[in-house]
Amino acid sequence: MKSILKYSHHLLEEIVKPGETVIDATCGNGNDTLFLSKLVGEQGEVLAFDIQEQAIDHTDQLLMENNCTNVSLVLDSHANLENYLSADLEGKIGGAIFNLGYLPKSDKSIITKGNSTIAAIHAILKYLKPNGRIILVVYYGHEGGDVERNDIMKHVISLDQKKYSVLQYGFINQKNNPPFIIAIHKK
């Protein structure tokens, strides 16, 4: 069985094509951004968001070390991501990924929150291509994490099944609030 990290990437590898535009909604230290950059290749583009300068700097460093030149780093909340998408991208975004929670080895009080995450999901769904996917890796063991998890679950469970398939993937015999995946597939 694939780990949470491997499966989150696998779900995107299945549907994202070289040359597409994709989104890392929470770039953090840049690991998913680097993965997406390689996935879409030189002709593609990655838009990567974070609200912390430290995260943007770490991601920038990682991308430079790997000679990636197809990423636009945005120091802003993913709640505002529509401001960074041109109208001609509507129906063309290949996929997106969120890693919820706090930046590892950093200030644990700066966390993703239900309201802004849901606003970002809503915006991305509008721009997503048919058969595109949004992947959420839900960490909820930290303070405030359970509130965001509950808000998000309530939202994704209510998405119209005629338009979207919503998958939950996780290991149910692990201790200490293990992360799980929510994948939204646009039909």
Ligand SMILES: C[S@@+](CC[C@H](N)C(=O)[O-])C[C@H]1O[C@@H](n2cnc3c(N)ncnc32)[C@H](O)[C@@H]1O
């Ligand atoms: C779990 S970390 C991401 C880890 C990252 N995927 C990696 O590979 O290192 C979550 C990140 O979300 C960021 N974040 C929190 N709220 C945000 C928001 N509203 N918009 C964008 N990023 C946000 C945090 O600053 C933090 O860096």
